[in-house]
Amino acid sequence: MYLDYMRESIKNVEKTRAERLKLAKSGKPIVERMSDKEREEVLNKFHPDYKEESRKKVRIGPNKGDKLTSEVVDILEAYSRVQPDYFDLENPDYETDVLVIGAGSAGFCAAILADENGADVTLATKLRSGDSNSMMAQGGIQAAVRPDDSPYLHYLDVMGGGHFDNKSDLVRALVSEAPGAIKWLQELGVMFDRNEDGTMLTKPGGGTCRPRMHSARDYSGAGMCRVLRDEVENRADRINILEHQPAVELIKDEKGKVAGAILYHLQNKCYITVKAKSTIIATGGFGRLHVQGFETTNHYGATADGLVMAYRVGANLMYMDSVQYHPTGAVFPPQILGFLCTEKLRGLGAQPVNKNGELFVYPLEPRDVEASAFIRECKERGNGVATPDGNVGIWLDTPLIEQINGSGTIKSNLPAMLRQFDRFDIDIRKDPMLVYPTLHYQNGGIEINDKCETKVEGLYVAGESTGGVHGRNRLMGNSQLDLMVFGRRAGKFAAEYAKSTKLGKLTLNHVNEYEKEVEKIGIDKDKIAPVVLPDYIPDKVKKKQYTAHPEGTLR
Amino acid sequence: MSEKEKKVKIYILGEGFDVPASSTILTALEYAGFQLTTGVGCREGFCGACATLYREKGDYKLQAGLACQTVVSDGMYIAQIPFVPAQKAMYDINEIEADINTFKEYYPILFRCVGCNTCTKACPQDIEVMDYVQALIKGDIEKAADLSFDCIRCGLCALRCPAEIVQYNAAMLARRLYGKYIMPDSPDLNKRVEEMVEGKYESELDKAVQMDAEELKETYYKRDIKTE
Numbered sequence: 001m002y003l004d005y006m007r008e009s010i011k012n013v014e015k016t017r018a019e020r021l022k023l024a025k026s027g028k029p030i031v032e033r034m035s036d037k038e039r040e041e042v043l044n045k046f047h048p049d050y051k052e053e054s055r056k057k058v059r060i061g062p063n064k065g066d067k068l069t070s071e072v073v074d075i076l077e078a079y080s081r082v083q084p085d086y087f088d089l090e091n092p093d094y095e096t097d098v099l100v101i102g103a104g105s106a107g108f109c110a111a112i113l114a115d116e117n118g119a120d121v122t123l124a125t126k127l128r129s130g131d132s133n134s135m136m137a138q139g140g141i142q143a144a145v146r147p148d149d150s151p152y153l154h155y156l157d158v159m160g161g162g163h164f165d166n167k168s169d170l171v172r173a174l175v176s177e178a179p180g181a182i183k184w185l186q187e188l189g190v191m192f193d194r195n196e197d198g199t200m201l202t203k204p205g206g207g208t209c210r211p212r213m214h215s216a217r218d219y220s221g222a223g224m225c226r227v228l229r230d231e232v233e234n235r236a237d238r239i240n241i242l243e244h245q246p247a248v249e250l251i252k253d254e255k256g257k258v259a260g261a262i263l264y265h266l267q268n269k270c271y272i273t274v275k276a277k278s279t280i281i282a283t284g285g286f287g288r289l290h291v292q293g294f295e296t297t298n299h300y301g302a303t304a305d306g307l308v309m310a311y312r313v314g315a316n317l318m319y320m321d322s323v324q325y326h327p328t329g330a331v332f333p334p335q336i337l338g339f340l341c342t343e344k345l346r347g348l349g350a351q352p353v354n355k356n357g358e359l360f361v362y363p364l365e366p367r368d369v370e371a372s373a374f375i376r377e378c379k380e381r382g383n384g385v386a387t388p389d390g391n392v393g394i395w396l397d398t399p400l401i402e403q404i405n406g407s408g409t410i411k412s413n414l415p416a417m418l419r420q421f422d423r424f425d426i427d428i429r430k431d432p433m434l435v436y437p438t439l440h441y442q443n444g445g446i447e448i449n450d451k452c453e454t455k456v457e458g459l460y461v462a463g464e465s466t467g468g469v470h471g472r473n474r475l476m477g478n479s480q481l482d483l484m485v486f487g488r489r490a491g492k493f494a495a496e497y498a499k500s501t502k503l504g505k506l507t508l509n510h511v512n513e514y515e516k517e518v519e520k521i522g523i524d525k526d527k528i529a530p531v532v533l534p535d536y537i538p539d540k541v542k543k544k545q546y547t548a549h550p551e552g553t554l555r
Numbered sequence: 556m557s558e559k560e561k562k563v564k565i566y567i568l569g570e571g572f573d574v575p576a577s578s579t580i581l582t583a584l585e586y587a588g589f590q591l592t593t594g595v596g597c598r599e600g601f602c603g604a605c606a607t608l609y610r611e612k613g614d615y616k617l618q619a620g621l622a623c624q625t626v627v628s629d630g631m632y633i634a635q636i637p638f639v640p641a642q643k644a645m646y647d648i649n650e651i652e653a654d655i656n657t658f659k660e661y662y663p664i665l666f667r668c669v670g671c672n673t674c675t676k677a678c679p680q681d682i683e684v685m686d687y688v689q690a691l692i693k694g695d696i697e698k699a700a701d702l703s704f705d706c707i708r709c710g711l712c713a714l715r716c717p718a719e720i721v722q723y724n725a726a727m728l729a730r731r732l733y734g735k736y737i738m739p740d741s742p743d744l745n746k747r748v749e750e751m752v753e754g755k756y757e758s759e760l761d762k763a764v765q766m767d768a769e770e771l772k773e774t775y776y777k778r779d780i781k782t783e
Contacts, residue, residue: 027783036776127596128604136601145747152759153778160775168764176760179747189648189731191700191738198739209780219705222601226708227734230727234645244592266592299597335579335626339599364782415705419680420600423624533590541588550590 001425002332006434009385012357013395013432020351020359021403030351031362039369046372046379048292048325048437055321060517062316062455071289072320075308078529079515081248082262082271084508089251092260092275092506096122096240097498098491099260099276101247101306104132105221105480106463107282108228109487110494111239114280117495121239122274123232124263126246126283126301126532130229133284133299133464134483137221138342138416140213141484142477143178145200149210151175158478161207161366162443162471165319169450170469174478174485181484182214190227191216193413203347205476206327207366211347213477218342218416221480245272246301246532249511250279250309250459254504258313258458262508264532266551275506277498278458280490281306285442285464288534291323294439295338305530306465310446312514315454318467319444324474327352327370329438331393333424338438341396342417343367343476345433349404351397352435354383360394368473371437378436385434395432402429441479443470452490458501462490563629580607580622580633593637600624603709606636606679619677619711639710641721644728653736655694662725665691667718674712674722680705684712684722691725699726700733 002010023030034042044050055067058076068076098114100107103125111123125131144154154175159166182200186192193201193215202211216223232239247261251273260276283306287298296302311317328341346352346363352370354360354377361373374394378384384392398417402409410418410429421428445467452460463483470478533551542550562573565583574583581598584591596604605622612630622635644661651657658665665688674684683702690698703726712722750756766774 036772127592131596131602131604133597136597136599145741145744147743147746148781150759151751151756152763155760155763156771156775156778159771164768164771164775172760172764176751176756179744179751183744183748186738186741186744187735189734191704191730191734192741194739194741198741199743200741204782209778211782217704219601222707226727227731230731231648233643234647236645297599299602300591300595334577336599416601419705533592535590536582536585537588537590538586541586545588551592 002431003388006385009355010431012355013353013397016353016357017397017400020397021400024349024351024400024404029362031359033362034365034369042372042376043368046375047368048294049321049323054292059521061311061514062314063320068317068320069291069323071291072286072304072307075289075304075529075531076311077518077521077523078527079518079523079525080511081264081528081530082511084511087262087271087273087508089273089506089508092273094122094240094272094274096120096274096276097278098494099124099274099279100282101261101280102132102282102284103129103241104282104284104463105134105225105228105483106487108225108232109484110280110282110462110491111232112228112235113488113491114495115235115238117492119495119498122242122276123239124242124245124247124261124274126244128243129232129241130225131299131301132225133302134225135222136297136299136340137480138218138340139205139344139347140203140215140220140477141182141224141480142205142208142212142475143182143214143481144175144210144212145179145182146202146210146212149212151178153209154178154212157208157475158470161475162473165471167468173450173489174469174481177485178481181481181488185224185227185484188227188231190224193217203344204364205343205347206364206370207475213344213347215344217412218344218414224480246305247309248305248530248532249508250313251275251506251508252313252510253506256457257501257503258456259503259506261309275503277501277503278460278494280460280462280494281310281446281465282463282487282490283465287439289531291439294325295329296439297326297329297338297340298439301533303531303534304442305532306461307446308529310454310459310461313459313510314456315446315459317444318447319472320467322443322472323439324367324441324443325371325437326440327367327374327437328396328435330433331391331436332387332434334389335424336420337391339420340438340440341433341435344414345396345398345401345417348401348409348413350401353395353397355385356383366473366475374437387434391436393434393436396435397432398428399430399432441474443472443474451493452486453493458497460490460494462486563627565627566632568634569632574627576627578627580609580625580627581605583627584622594622594635598623601707603707606639606709606711607633608636609633619679619715621679621709624679636714639714641710641713641724643721643724646728648731648735653696653732657728657732658691658725661728662721664718664720665725668692668720669718671717673715673717677711677715679709679711680707682706687726688720688722691729696729696733697737699729703730
């Protein structure tokens with residue numbers, strides 16, 4: 001329920017609504033899109049990444065000397081959770097052809113394709129199978145399918161959105177395999193939204209030149225991820241799922257190939273060894289590191305564990321200085337602070353307006369540009385609406401969606417959003433949402449080639465953990481696509497590789513070597529990584545937990 | 556959550572804890588000092604990991620909800636349900652048919668529905684669970700897929716069902732059958748997939764990949780934009 005002073009500002013929004021509706025129906029952009037120069041200017045001045053303290057030099061490892069997101073440097077410059085001497089690597093608990101780490105959509109795709117390519121598969125995950133950011137995606141998945149669209153136009157959009165820093169071979173694979181990925185998902189039983197004639201319903205997203213977003217209402221991520229999960233579970237005789245068992249360190253063989261991982265069982269606290277001919281990291285992103293103190297849209301388990309493990313075995317990171325802030329995170333009520341308000345809202349016509357009900361930015365700029373414009377409107381121009389707990393936001397005028405597309409549109413196309421706000425007595429069909437940028441996505445990650453191989457033999461990566469596909473800014477709907485395209489590629493190539501490789505003696509020596517480097521730069525012994533889980537216990541309680549070690553602090 | 560904020564007392568495993576009144580059950584557990592490793596997931600109502608049973612002060616009713624989406628109330632008793640040991644059928648989606656016989660074979664338990672509507676009342680997503688069970692009994696897969704669409708598979712329906720039905724797993728099968736066999740084929744998609752196999756766009760993409768930075772930038776800013 002909005003507070004009285006917020007109601008006053010909502011009145012301004014209502015006053016300008018009819019005029020803005022007219023603009024929307026005119027077919028012209030409701031606000032001029034920014035030029036190249038204008039984009040650069042707003043990014044430089046207002047994007048959180050461009051602040052000096054947002055990045056610092058990493059002092060050890062493959063990217064030594066590079067400036068990376070500060071919170072990432074903190075987990076790279078840290079000790080291991082394990083004591084290598086404790087482990088009997090001669091007698092691993094499990095042996096498998098392909099080990100997939102992470103059970104979100106990329107991990108599921110990898111597991112299915114590895115199975116289909118004849119490999120024995122083990123799938124280890126931190127929480128339950130399917131617990132992932134993949135499950136939470138709302139807006140959709142891009143694929144150039146309409147007759148007036150093409151993979152070439154999709155390619156241009158991805159490159160432009162990423163400020164032309166993307167690895168072109170990865171982008172080519174992404175856009176080329178998009179239609180096939182949609183078809184594959186549909187044949188597994190994903191219920192994509194359709195037009196009446198059976199063609200796929202497609203909507204525009206920020207930075208796309210054609211309506212290219214395929215959706216499953218606004219449970220798009222869940223619509224795909226739950227089908228993939230079900231498919232993996234149906235293959236239980238061939239895919240061994242290990243839940244509540246996050247990987248905390250990779251194992252190598254004496255020749256330097258990656259040869260499996262150490263898992264840590266969150267419930268019985270045992271460490272488990274998995275020997276694998278090839279290993280796929282699909283552990284997702286880093287939202288729960290709360291970069292620069294931002295709230296996040298991310299899953300509880302999104303702590304970038306895969307980055308740390310891969311870095312320690314010698315894989316390098318790419319664009320790990322770039323963070324995606326989703327323009328529209330919820331700011332009010334406080335219970336849903338930072339929650340995602342899908343870009344599909346703007347795709348369907350919701351307009352961002354300031355406290356006076358004025359338009360100030362084209363609603364579908366690429367995410368970093370849009371987010372920066374929101375920050376400028378609040379911080380520089382003072383046109384935001386403050387909340388009682390000290391946050392600030394701008395209005396996303398959602399009632400317009402029904403006025404543009406007809407009443408009932410929100411209930412049928414945005415049931416998750418409607419439900420989310422209705423739980424706190426806000427009806428988004430009648431009132432706007434208060435939003436502000438929220439930490440959403442890890443643009444960079446572990447560098448891969450188009451076979452999902454890293455610099456280290458035997459190690460593959462897919463999904464949000466990778467870097468290069470999206471350059472320094474990902475467009476809406478390309479993360480879901482990334483999971484499907486590169487998840488499937490990783491599974492296929494890792495399975496093929498597993499057929500021909502022979503492992504030597506297993507070792508954790510690289511952990512000892514890495515820790516020597518950590519010690520040399522004088523890091524405190526209690527700093528360990530991977531983080532595994534964020535810690536939200538208040539300090540005054542923690543002070544009394546004399547003998548307990550929350551995950552993330554345990555040594 | 557500031558220290559000054561109004562507090563309420565909630566009971567976790569029967570023991571009282573004072574927590575901020577604006578907490579959800581999930582943040583209240585953390586405020587009380589529990590670092591969760593089960594009964595927690597996306598924290599935004601999309602994953603179904605945090606199924607919780609609770610009872611409010613002065614009420615005899617056991618209510619069901621998601622810990623991340625339910626605000627605490629003074630005197631609330633809570634217990635989390637971290638896992639539902641529910642039966643799930645194993646099948647090859649390519650080998651089964653989209654008709655009632657599939658449900659008779661894989662989820663015969665559906666036909667024990669007594670129509671009590673307890674499942675619907677337990678659903679934190681406000682899904683008409685009993686209605687989709689009834690639709691499946693009648694072989695209406697489309698209706699079941701549509702009604703169950705917002706299911707996040709928390710399992711509370713199955714936990715509360717006196718007939719031991721596993722509604723959410725049967726609904727998963729219904730949606731997959733509907734998506735694969737009943738939804739209309741998309742002619743545009745099929746055509747584009749064929750074109751990709753034929754390599755229709757390869758030369759265009761070759762050209763794009765070879766563009767230098769300037770040319771690419773120019774082409775990008777010049778591309779025509781359609782929003783409809």
